[in-house]
Amino acid sequence: MTARIVSKWIVPVILLPLSLLAQAPPEVDQALRARVTEFMQLHVDGNFRKAYDMVAEDTKEDYFNSGKARLVSFKINDIKFTDNFTRATVSATISKTISVMGTNLLMPMPSNSTWKIENGKWVWYNDAQAAWVTPLGPAGAPQGAGAAGNGNDAAVTLPKDFDDKAVAAAARSILQQVSLDKKEITLGAGQASEEKVVFHNGMTGSVQVELTVPEIPGFTAKIENRIVRATADVPVVFRYEPGGHAVRRDPVDVQLTVQPLNQVFVIRVNFAGANAAILK
Numbered sequence: 001m002t003a004r005i006v007s008k009w010i011v012p013v014i015l016l017p018l019s020l021l022a023q024a025p026p027e028v029d030q031a032l033r034a035r036v037t038e039f040m041q042l043h044v045d046g047n048f049r050k051a052y053d054m055v056a057e058d059t060k061e062d063y064f065n066s067g068k069a070r071l072v073s074f075k076i077n078d079i080k081f082t083d084n085f086t087r088a089t090v091s092a093t094i095s096k097t098i099s100v101m102g103t104n105l106l107m108p109m110p111s112n113s114t115w116k117i118e119n120g121k122w123v124w125y126n127d128a129q130a131a132w133v134t135p136l137g138p139a140g141a142p143q144g145a146g147a148a149g150n151g152n153d154a155a156v157t158l159p160k161d162f163d164d165k166a167v168a169a170a171a172r173s174i175l176q177q178v179s180l181d182k183k184e185i186t187l188g189a190g191q192a193s194e195e196k197v198v199f200h201n202g203m204t205g206s207v208q209v210e211l212t213v214p215e216i217p218g219f220t221a222k223i224e225n226r227i228v229r230a231t232a233d234v235p236v237v238f239r240y241e242p243g244g245h246a247v248r249r250d251p252v253d254v255q256l257t258v259q260p261l262n263q264v265f266v267i268r269v270n271f272a273g274a275n276a277a278i279l280k
Contacts, residue, residue: 028085035122036113039054043069043074044071052064056116063126074093076090076092086116086117093110174261178202184269186271186272196235198233205230218242218248221238221239
């Protein structure tokens, strides 16, 4: 009985100091967060010369020779301290704009940067044992979806080399996951007719589609749902009813824009009686 009572009180006494040792002092955590924030903001501003001053002496040459990532935004997610709170790994989400086939695509990606105290200040350094290295530190393994918390990213494996060409290739693979079953249709020129084009969203999250339709008497183009859920198909319905208007002969283009990818599909609509689906 006595042994059980003693053990009941000893365990909390032993575990409490260990839990406290795992937490960095608030002033240490705040100092590192301030330095990381300043370093990343300099990459948003494109002030790489000033960022160079925040790099460890043994990493300055690596930083000077590496490609510099101009960021759009960043968010610090987690910090893990080691070596009696003199070294740390900072997990963050960074975003940069990549131009893919003339389309500007905002590309979120994970980044794990390593930091240490040098001359009394936190500085970024290149951990030579890390597998993936970027100007903001070794990049963490990318998650399949949901980067930046919006769930709109496809399950794409990002490359180890985060230069513009490699990231652009990853971005192209994302753009290829939204598609149309056809990009050209034919409507009847002399009588009411209807055709459909099916939009497919192969992303792991929802996208929004918008139609830009030229003003032509008797011509309409409508989409059933503007918000298209993951892996869903939505038809775009095209109709032409000549009525008392002059018969349309010249083709027209309808644009379908996919957000947040800012990707534009052009659908060519021809007018000719023979190949149209006539409404009964």
